[in-house]
Amino acid sequence: MSDTVIEATGLRKEFGTAVAVDDVSLTLERGQSLAVVGESGSGKTTLARMLVGLETPTGGTLRVCGRPRPPGRVSSRERRRRAREMQIVFQDPYSSLDKLQRIGGVIEASLDLHFSLTPGERRKRALELLEAVGLAERHATMLPRQLSGGQRQRVAIARAIAVEPQVLVLDEAVAALDVSIQAQILNLLADIRERSGISYVFISHDLAVVHQISEVALVMSGGRVVERGPTGALLSDPQEEYTKSLRAAVPRPGWKPSRRAVSGSAANGSAASGTAAS
Amino acid sequence: MKIPEVQDKPRDVREDLLDVRGLSVAVRAGRSWRTLVDGVDLAIGGGEAVGLVGESGSGKSMTARALLGLTPPGARVTGDIAFDSDQVTTMNRRALRELRARRVAMVFQDPRAHINPVRSVGDFLTEAMIANLGVAAAEAHARAVRLLADVGIPDGERRLRQYPHELSGGLLQRVMIASVLAVEPDLVLADEPTTALDVTTQSEVMAILDELRRERGMAMLLITHDLALAAATCDRISVMYAGRIVETQPSTTLTATPRHPYTSGLMLSRPSIDTVADRLPVIPGRPVAAFESGEGCAFEPRCGHAKPHCRDLRPPVQDVEGARVACVRAGELTLRGDVDV
Ligand SMILES: Nc1ncnc2c1ncn2[C@@H]1O[C@H](COP(=O)(O)OP(=O)(O)OP(=O)(O)O)[C@@H](O)[C@H]1O
Ligand SMILES: Nc1ncnc2c1ncn2[C@@H]1O[C@H](COP(=O)(O)OP(=O)(O)OP(=O)(O)O)[C@@H](O)[C@H]1O
Ligand code: SF4
Ligand SMILES: [Mg+2]
Ligand SMILES: [Mg+2]
Numbered sequence: 152m153s154d155t156v157i158e159a160t161g162l163r164k165e166f167g168t169a170v171a172v173d174d175v176s177l178t179l180e181r182g183q184s185l186a187v188v189g190e191s192g193s194g195k196t197t198l199a200r201m202l203v204g205l206e207t208p209t210g211g212t213l214r215v216c217g218r219p220r221p222p223g224r225v226s227s228r229e230r231r232r233r234a235r236e237m238q239i240v241f242q243d244p245y246s247s248l249d250k251l252q253r254i255g256g257v258i259e260a261s262l263d264l265h266f267s268l269t270p271g272e273r274r275k276r277a278l279e280l281l282e283a284v285g286l287a288e289r290h291a292t293m294l295p296r297q298l299s300g301g302q303r304q305r306v307a308i309a310r311a312i313a314v315e316p317q318v319l320v321l322d323e324a325v326a327a328l329d330v331s332i333q334a335q336i337l338n339l340l341a342d343i344r345e346r347s348g349i350s351y352v353f354i355s356h357d358l359a360v361v362h363q364i365s366e367v368a369l370v371m372s373g374g375r376v377v378e379r380g381p382t383g384a385l386l387s388d389p390q391e392e393y394t395k396s397l398r399a400a401v402p403r404p405g406w407k408p409s410r411r412a413v414s415g416s417a418a419n420g421s422a423a424s425g426t427a428a429s
Numbered sequence: 430m431k432i433p434e435v436q437d438k439p440r441d442v443r444e445d446l447l448d449v450r451g452l453s454v455a456v457r458a459g460r461s462w463r464t465l466v467d468g469v470d471l472a473i474g475g476g477e478a479v480g481l482v483g484e485s486g487s488g489k490s491m492t493a494r495a496l497l498g499l500t501p502p503g504a505r506v507t508g509d510i511a512f513d514s515d516q517v518t519t520m521n522r523r524a525l526r527e528l529r530a531r532r533v534a535m536v537f538q539d540p541r542a543h544i545n546p547v548r549s550v551g552d553f554l555t556e557a558m559i560a561n562l563g564v565a566a567a568e569a570h571a572r573a574v575r576l577l578a579d580v581g582i583p584d585g586e587r588r589l590r591q592y593p594h595e596l597s598g599g600l601l602q603r604v605m606i607a608s609v610l611a612v613e614p615d616l617v618l619a620d621e622p623t624t625a626l627d628v629t630t631q632s633e634v635m636a637i638l639d640e641l642r643r644e645r646g647m648a649m650l651l652i653t654h655d656l657a658l659a660a661a662t663c664d665r666i667s668v669m670y671a672g673r674i675v676e677t678q679p680s681t682t683l684t685a686t687p688r689h690p691y692t693s694g695l696m697l698s699r700p701s702i703d704t705v706a707d708r709l710p711v712i713p714g715r716p717v718a719a720f721e722s723g724e725g726c727a728f729e730p731r732c733g734h735a736k737p738h739c740r741d742l743r744p745p746v747q748d749v750e751g752a753r754v755a756c757v758r759a760g761e762l763t764l765r766g767d768v769d770v
Contacts, residue, residue: 166595191599191627242598242625245542285716300538300621301485323598326624327538329485329654334698334709356627363700363709386702400628401702402657404767408635
């Protein structure tokens with residue numbers, strides 16, 4: 152089996168006359184973590200949805216775990232197999248959860264589809280997973296609307312890691328979490344990676360989080376990749392104007408919001424707060 | 430403004446636009462009540478911005494919703510919410526609708542769950558202007574395009590024809606912010622308004638909110654997980670844990686000198702944009718809900734500074750060098766804050 156888990160070449164997606172993703176290529180190695188950052192509306196979610204097969208590319212080719220993924224209907228067996236290859240945590244956890252299904256049931260259903268466990272084992276595993284994301288047994292009996300935004304986001308994460316996929320796509324999956332629980336989830340993801348060799352595609356607006364979780368990163372703007380490289384270098388020494396403006400707009404002591412965030416501020420981006428590491 | 434009534438509360442003159450005292454929210458669980466928000470005090474003056482940060486699930490969104498009478502059906506809301514000297518808790522439906530339509534607007538944390546999926550963006554934006562502000566349809570349309578441009582969406586005409594599922598998370602969030610700007614409320618309750626936005630767009634959106642504050646005296650409650658953002662855009666920051674506000678400080682001092690151990694723990698958990706930690710420090714133990722915590726300090730099981738007497742009673746709020754802190758040891762502890770100041 153090859154060590155490349157995702158190989159995408161020239162992916163393109165059009166909606167009517169608008170181009171959401173324009174000629175994006177990427178490869179993801181086993182055990183690698185790739186971050187995707189960039190402008191709101193630049194095509195990150197659309198790219199993610201194409202990778203997991205929820206959106207049919209208008210152009211380009213895609214191979215996952217060494218096999219091509221042609222569009223079209225697939226058998227339920229193939230669907231299950233694809234689910235074991237790749238899982239996604241959606242940006243909008245509320246719309247991705249069944250409103251009438253209790254949280255424990257959400258996780259158990261996911262386990263049931265992919266593993267043969269006794270009901271007792273399944274329940275135990277579901278509780279372990281909830282605990283791993285900082286939720287408790289009492290949350291298992293609750294409905295999605297009874298949870299806070301960050302709690303729902305963690306249910307979605309637990310449901311995805313339950314499947315033990317080879318690739319996990321996380322679309323703004325830690326954005327609604329306070330920094331301590333976010334740290335707990337980032338540590339958990341690091342542990343799972345070390346243990347299982349899972350690969351991540353990590354979409355985020357938080358550059359510090361991206362720095363912590365990924366080795367390589369893509370920067371998107373207007374549907375295209377405008378810069379790519381090792382995450383540390385990209386953040387400490389951005390080359391493209393857009394990346395520089397992102398770097399400069401990160402809130403920090405002394406920062407003030409401004410309407411023209413792009414102009415003039417690029418220069419002090421990499422100079423901010425020293426060169427402590429990397 | 431109406432003349433405030435004399436009363437035997439700690440602050441007897443109500444000069445703040447929003448003045449919340451002892452706000453609690455509980456929901457039914459079988460036969461008992463579960464407290465989700467527990468005795469929250471909050472005051473926001475006209476043109477003031479107050480940040481609300483804290484643990485996921487601690488009750489931030491529920492607090493904001495209670496201010497507008499938007500708690501879940503059957504919830505029990507107690508305490509005192511005065512907006513411009515009017516009691517919100519006793520308002521009838523009509524008064525509440527009026528309040529929400531013109532004076533207090535909310536940016537919801539999860540826009541996709543709050544914007545009707547079968548109506549176009551244009552309908553969503555113009556409807557309120559036409560119905561509540563009496564603006565003519567054509568004018569409302571033109572205004573909607575301008576508002577979208579304001580929040581960084583240049584192709585407004587096209588966007589107005591689209592449906593929510595055709596918009597990215599950040600675009601939809603900005604549509605929601607535009608809908609609030611349309612009303613020009615006296616107070617905006619912004620529940621994580623920029624979490625789905627890239628940092629340059631976030632900067633623009635926050636600058637617009639800031640402008641409205643300075644030019645029109647709009648007040649803001651900003652719920653966020655980003656302490657640096659709150660510090661840069663708010664006058665004061667309150668920190669919430671297990672349904673209670675455990676600390677309030679001016680933004681200028683909170684990040685450098687946190688006074689509550691939970692706040693300090695939060696600051697230390699933040700990843701850095703300049704360095705990669707082998708393992709991020711986390712606050713040990715599991716979060717508790719307000720109704721799970723016993724008599725004493727709700728943070729006690731996880732606090733590295735806990736002493737036996739922390740379990741005796743709920744720590745009263747005390748003043749410590751300009752901070753209001755609910756920790757019995759606040760006066761004697763020196764806690765670590767922002768490392769990169
Ligand atoms: N189903 C659809 N129909 C029409 N346009 C769409 C559809 N889905 C996405 N788009 C458009 O494609 C573009 C890219 O959207 P996408 O959701 O991929 O952006 P994103 O980078 O994830 O943004 P954000 O950071 O705000 O989540 C946007 O202009 C969006 O309006
Ligand atoms: N309808 C409901 N019924 C019962 N409990 C609820 C309901 N809605 C929310 N809760 C609980 O109330 C608590 C507070 O929720 P709230 O949404 O206010 O949290 P939050 O501080 O905004 O968190 P986050 O940062 O994750 O958005 C949570 O523990 C949640 O599980
Ligand atoms: S009251 Fe005690 S347990 Fe609670 S935060 Fe203060 S020191 Fe820690
Ligand atoms: Mg997106
Ligand atoms: Mg919330």
